Each structure stands twice: as C-alpha cells, then as structure tokens.
Amino acid sequence: MRALTLLFWLFATQAWGVESPLTRAEQLFDALAFDEAATAFQAALKAPGTREERTRAWRGLAICHAVLGQRQEAQEAFEALLVLDPGTEVKDSLGPKVQLPFQAAKAALMGRRATLTVTRMPDGRVVAVLEQPRSVATEVMVAVRVPGAAGFSAVVRPPPGPVSMKAPPERAVEAYAVARDAGGVILFEQGTARAPLRLEAVGEVPAAVASAREGALSPGAPLASAASVEEAPRGGLWPYVVGGVGLAAAGVVLGVVLTRPESLVLPVADRSERLP
Numbered sequence: 504m505r506a507l508t509l510l511f512w513l514f515a516t517q518a519w520g521v522e523s524p525l526t527r528a529e530q531l532f533d534a535l536a537f538d539e540a541a542t543a544f545q546a547a548l549k550a551p552g553t554r555e556e557r558t559r560a561w562r563g564l565a566i567c568h569a570v571l572g573q574r575q576e577a578q579e580a581f582e583a584l585l586v587l588d589p590g591t592e593v594k595d596s597l598g599p600k601v602q603l604p605f606q607a608a609k610a611a612l613m614g615r616r617a618t619l620t621v622t623r624m625p626d627g628r629v630v631a632v633l634e635q636p637r638s639v640a641t642e643v644m645v646a647v648r649v650p651g652a653a654g655f656s657a658v659v660r661p662p663p664g665p666v667s668m669k670a671p672p673e674r675a676v677e678a679y680a681v682a683r684d685a686g687g688v689i690l691f692e693q694g695t696a697r698a699p700l701r702l703e704a705v706g707e708v709p710a711a712v713a714s715a716r717e718g719a720l721s722p723g724a725p726l727a728s729a730a731s732v733e734e735a736p737r738g739g740l741w742p743y744v745v746g747g748v749g750l751a752a753a754g755v756v757l758g759v760v761l762t763r764p765e766s767l768v769l770p771v772a773d774r775s776e777r778l779p
Contacts, residue, residue, distance in 0.1 A: 524543060524546045525560055527543050528543030532544075541564055541571065544561075545564060547560040548684070551687055554587070554689065557684065557690065558584060558587050561581075561583045565581040565605070566593075568580055569597075569600050569604050570600060577601070577604035578605075578608045581605045581607075581608035582611060582637045586612070617635040617636065617690075619692065621679075621680050621693045621700060621702075623703075623705055624705070626706075627669065627674075629667065629668050629678045631643055631645035631665065632663055633663050635682075640662055640682035641661065641684055642659050642660070642662070643662050643664050643666045643680065644659045644682075645657065645658060645678065645680045647677070648676065649671070649675075650677055650701070656668060671706075672705045673704050675703050676701075679694030679698075680693045
C-alpha cells in the first residue's frame with residue numbers, strides 16, 4: 504500500500520510539474536484567498552512530504568480558519584500543530600482572530616506531549632504504543648529483527664496500539680517504531696532501520712544452548728565460537744542503559760517525550776504581515 508501511495512505521488516508530481524499541494528496552498532494564502540487556501544492546505548496534509556512541511560500545512564490551515572472566523576476549526580488545527588511542534592508561537596500582530604483560538608489550543612494541550620514507547624515484554628514480544636493528545640498520526644509500525652538478520656519483520660496497526668511483534672525471549676533483538684500520518688510522513692519515531700534500538704533478552708537460554716555451553720566448559724573440550732553461545736541473563740531483573748537512560752527490565756520500556764527533530768531547512772517566508 505505504501506509503495507502504491509508513493510507511485511501515485513510520482514505520477515501526481517509529474518502532473519503538477521514542480522508545484523506541490525503545499526506550494527499551491529501557500530500561493531493562495533499569499534494572494535489572501537483564504538477559503539481556497541484552506542482547501543489546498545487540507546489536500547497538502549494528505550500528500551507525501553516531510554515533517555517540517557506538515558507543520559507548515561497545519562499552521563497555514565489554522566490561520567486560514569481563524570481569518571475566516573471558523574474558531575473551532577482553527578483551534579483544532581492549532582492543536583495538531585502544537586502536537587508536532589510544542590514550542591510554536593504566533594505573532595501578536597495577527598490580532599485576536601488568530602490569537603484567541605491559538606491560546607485556547609495551548610491551554611487545551613497544557614502539559615501534554617506525544618510519546619511513542621517501545622516495550623520488551625517478558626514473553627519476548629516487542630510492543631509499541633503511541634500516546635498523542637490529538638490524532639495526527641494514523642498508523643504505528645514496529646519492526647524487529649535478531650541482530651545479524653538481513654531484514655526486519657514488521658507489523659502496522661492504527662494508534663494508539665498496542666502494536667506487537669513476536670520475538671524469542673531468550674534472544675536480544677533490534678527494533679524500531681514509527682508513527683505516520685495519512686500521507687505516510689513519519690511524525691514520531693523510536694530508533695530507525697539504520698540505527699535500531701537494542702533490547703536485551705528477557706527469558707532463559709534454551710536447554711540445548713545451555714548444554715552446549717556446559718560441554719564447551721568441560722575439561723578438554725574445544726572452545727566454542729562466540730557466535731554459537733549467547734550470554735545468559737543475570738537473574739530476573741537487571742538494568743539496561745539506552746541513550747544514557749537507565750531502564751529496568753523484564754518489561755523494558757523505552758519512551759521519550761517527542762519533539763520536533765532538528766532539520767536543516769531555510770526559514771519559511773513570513774506571510775502574516777499581509778493578513779487583513
């Protein structure tokens with residue numbers, strides 16, 4: 504399905520030339536055609552793009568609704584924007600038509616941030632859960648592999664989840680999770696395919712492996728290769744450290760408050776001064 508979406512996007516891009524839905528929406532905004540711009544921003548939110556482009560589309564849509572006097576719709580769009588970019592602000596010079604729904608959105612989301620957690624359960628499963636104060640992501644994917652495997656096995660479910668993938672409890676695994684919107688843009692993530700999280704084993708080593716270890720340690724036995732024997736867990740609970748954060752296992756949970764990732768982009772032209 505994702506491949507078909509991208510294929511459609513390629514054909515649509517050729518039809519538009521170099522003009523994307525977001526570019527079209529911003530041109531209408533600059534022309535003060537706010538009604539048409541709002542429709543175009545809504546189309547841009549369903550098209551492929553980047554996370555930075557999503558924040559531009561939500562901001563533009565919110566301001567359009569506000570200028571048109573659609574206060575509830577403006578507040579909802581501002582709330583979606585604040586989920587993606589909690590530190591966003593709008594200029595006081597935009598006036599009360601914009602400031603009132605924006606401040607209402609900030610009050611509604613006070614102290615609430617989106618979090619994506621990845622958990623290793625005692626039975627070995629890897630589980631991802633997305634908590635988002637407003638629905639901006641429409642699907643959550645968790646991908647898992649045993650270290651050294653060629654590729655990941657993945658499962659996709661609608662948020663909040665839980666979205667779980669089976670894994671052998673006696674083996675350490677590598678995993679990552681992403682939350683995407685209707686256009687396939689990754690809004691939140693934990694780990695990546697190139698830099699996955701490592702989740703240690705949570706179960707006992709199988710008897711066959713334990714027997715091989717005992718044989719390898721018996722007098723006169725040849726040394727076992729490092730690839731054939733896996734280190735056993737040290738008791739039922741032990742700490743992990745991932746990214747400098749200590750985590751207690753069997754049921755290891757990796758979770759962060761998600762903020763906008765840094766990106767090297769040119770600043771967007773300020774269109775607010777042309778508002779009526």
